[in-house]
Amino acid sequence: MSVGNCPYPYGNTFGIYSSGNFLPVQKTQGSDVGYQNITVSEKDKGKTEYSYTSPIDKPNPLYISPELPPFLPVDNYDYKRGLLTKDEKKNNMNINLYKKDTEYNTYDTKILTGVNVSYINSPYSEYVYAGRFNSYENYVTNCIQNQQLNPFCGSRSNVSSMMRILPVREIIGKANPNHSESIEYFNGNPLKATEDIIFNTRDYPIKEVTTHSDSKITETNYQYAHEKADQRLISANMIGIPLETSTIQKKDANDVLGKLISKTETKYDNPGNLFPSSELSYDILNNIVSTEVSYDKYDEKGNLLQYTTKLGTPVTIVWGYNNTQPIAQIEGITYDQLTGQVSPSAVVSASDEDAADPSKEGLLLDALTAFRKNSFFADKKITTYTYDPLIGVTSITAPTGVREIYLYDSANRLKEVKVREKDSAGNYVLRTVKQFNYNYKP
Numbered sequence: 001m002s003v004g005n006c007p008y009p010y011g012n013t014f015g016i017y018s019s020g021n022f023l024p025v026q027k028t029q030g031s032d033v034g035y036q037n038i039t040v041s042e043k044d045k046g047k048t049e050y051s052y053t054s055p056i057d058k059p060n061p062l063y064i065s066p067e068l069p070p071f072l073p074v075d076n077y078d079y080k081r082g083l084l085t086k087d088e089k090k091n092n093m094n095i096n097l098y099k100k101d102t103e104y105n106t107y108d109t110k111i112l113t114g115v116n117v118s119y120i121n122s123p124y125s126e127y128v129y130a131g132r133f134n135s136y137e138n139y140v141t142n143c144i145q146n147q148q149l150n151p152f153c154g155s156r157s158n159v160s161s162m163m164r165i166l167p168v169r170e171i172i173g174k175a176n177p178n179h180s181e182s183i184e185y186f187n188g189n190p191l192k193a194t195e196d197i198i199f200n201t202r203d204y205p206i207k208e209v210t211t212h213s214d215s216k217i218t219e220t221n222y223q224y225a226h227e228k229a230d231q232r233l234i235s236a237n238m239i240g241i242p243l244e245t246s247t248i249q250k251k252d253a254n255d256v257l258g259k260l261i262s263k264t265e266t267k268y269d270n271p272g273n274l275f276p277s278s279e280l281s282y283d284i285l286n287n288i289v290s291t292e293v294s295y296d297k298y299d300e301k302g303n304l305l306q307y308t309t310k311l312g313t314p315v316t317i318v319w320g321y322n323n324t325q326p327i328a329q330i331e332g333i334t335y336d337q338l339t340g341q342v343s344p345s346a347v348v349s350a351s352d353e354d355a356a357d358p359s360k361e362g363l364l365l366d367a368l369t370a371f372r373k374n375s376f377f378a379d380k381k382i383t384t385y386t387y388d389p390l391i392g393v394t395s396i397t398a399p400t401g402v403r404e405i406y407l408y409d410s411a412n413r414l415k416e417v418k419v420r421e422k423d424s425a426g427n428y429v430l431r432t433v434k435q436f437n438y439n440y441k442p
Contacts, residue, residue: 026055029082044092051086079173080106100182108173115167174203202226204240217250219258236274242266260284264292275302297335299323306335318344320351321389327351327364328371331381341376355389365395372397405430413438 028034036054041047058080089098180195191213198207206227208220223244225233233239244265250258263282270277278294290310297306303319303326314334320327327347330338338344350367354360368384381399388394391412397403403420417434 026060026076027078027081028052028054030078031082034082046089046091046094046097049086049088049090050084053081053083053085055081073168075171077171077173079108079175083175083177095188096183096185098182098184100180102177102180104175105178106173106175108171110169110171113168113170176203176205200224200226202239204242211253215252217253217255217258219248219250221246221248230268233268233274238268238274243268273298273302275304318347320348321355321387322352324355324389325351325385325387327385328368329383330377333380342371342374344371347371351386354386358388361386361388361394368397404433409438411438 025032034052034054036052036056038050038052039047040050058077060074060077062074083102083104085102085104087098087100087102088096090096176197176199178197178199182193182195184191184193193213194211196209197205198209200206202224204222204224206222206224210218210220212218222242224242225239228243230243233241233243244263246263247261248258249261261284263284265280265282266276267278267280268274268276275298276295279292281290281292282288283290292310294308295304295306296308296314297304299305299319301323303323304317305319306314306316308314313331316330316333316335316338317326318328318330318338319325328344347364347367350360350364354364364386368386372382372384383399384397385393386395388408391408392414393406395403395405405418405420406414407416407418409415414436416432416436418430418432420428420430423429
């Protein structure tokens, strides 16, 4: 390193390390592989064609930082990709049945995620933090230096003249569908409809307006915790759950008020927990509010133990597999009546053992059969379930005693559905009712 014709007696070495990518992989919704066009064909039924945004039409910006390395990463527009823009269905004669085009409103912001250190290559910084000449003449004629460390190095720790701190910001974005146009074909006649969606400032849809081919308008409105001023749910950050849904029918665009045709509401008014307590429906014509279902009892993990139907029938649920799956549902009794008359501990323990060792499912089925045969359930409807955790349900036994058995392949995909039923001699037999084949073309 030198200044003019004079070599430096001192040098400065900087080691700067970075673990981030300057050019990030252009993923699609977080996936390394994204498809722009997909066609799903069904034999003798036609096909459905899907089109998505991709890195081809939504690439990251081509920007090269003017700074010295390490470079700042470019913006990542992953959130703009993988969006369904076209959905088109055709029959096996390649005649259009349905078509929908969707537009999105995208917005983003940049957040600070770290800092980067960049070296400033300038004569001033080289002089200040390297050798220093006593005079310009010594530098020009003889390259005579004082051979002393620059006093700045010993007295100052601030190296801002040589290095700069650059903020590293990551772009965070979201895409919301805000407009779509669809066409349905009936006997070759197109029926057009448009849909516009309005979101609140917290990114949840609050209004969906559908304009039909006859100019009638259906408007669906949603209210969340903020719109309902439910401070308890807001404090718990439960702000994305629709608490009230109402639908208004309008004759046309000039019908400002329209007519309210339906309204439903989900209540969270149990002071002891933050779980839903009931579902309400409104009879608009007669101005009557009905409770469609009430959620009466939960366990400490939030599993629903009892609910009551609109007709007033209590339904009790028994949870097993370490409180992760329902293993029995009994209609006509409350949870307290169940635990007061019949202890479910045997089937719960058997399910926990089945979760640890799937080969013990037979023992669980035996325990469930004995549970079902209890005289207390003589006039009750009871449905029981078994599972392979992380795979799926393995059997469902209906109140009639008919059992559906679900079989999976080595990749944990559903392969067969069998039904266990009695033959004419009263013996149990298995009958295959569904088969699933997974074929891949090379």
